[in-house]
Amino acid sequence: GAVVSQHPSWVICKSGTSVKIECRSLDFQATTMFWYRQFPKQSLMLMATSNEGSKATYEQGVEKDKFLINHASLTLSTLTVTSAHPEDSSFYICSALDRRGYEQYFGPGTRLTVT
């Protein structure tokens, strides 16, 4: 089956630093990837849609200058949390769209803790 990986699986950083999270589709090409965020005991909220070779589309209320998304290849999208603050601590999940079947496959998630 289609596999999506995320790296790192968890990360702790200090307030004010930047953190990069990678999302890779391992056995298929993904022209579109989605980034979600989940706070404890809450739902998954879409942050942005990442399209290969073009700018990401951000959902309302998501700061594009804070959450930088780069989708440089058909198998890799990155989310960079810039100048992280404790309120950015969350579980970040990506999904990759397999154009062959129009199915979204989710990564295992990355837990970010900002101290």
Next chain:
Amino acid sequence: DQQVKQNSPSLSVQEGRISILNCDYTNSMFDYFLWYKKYPAEGPTFLISISSIKDKNEDGRFTVFLNKSAKHLSLHIVPSQPGDSAVYFCAASKSSGDKLTFGTGTRLAVRP
């Protein structure tokens, strides 16, 4: 504005019985619906989906029913097993492959 709602935050069912999880949505543009199973600190696992041209889709122990006029869908798990214990999310999109709007989740506990 929560466009997809799961009004029961938790559900407890005896092993072997039926589990029924409910989901309501408000956006009439939603045309494709999915159910996911999720464990803490893991990504969602796809269970089953349904498009608006159908009112039922079945896959093994899982059946999803869609009532488009009521903007309501439900997931039936029969028979329930302890391994089904997890948080279940319904999700909706305007078409297959489009961005997903997730519900609030229902924690299912299946008692042995």
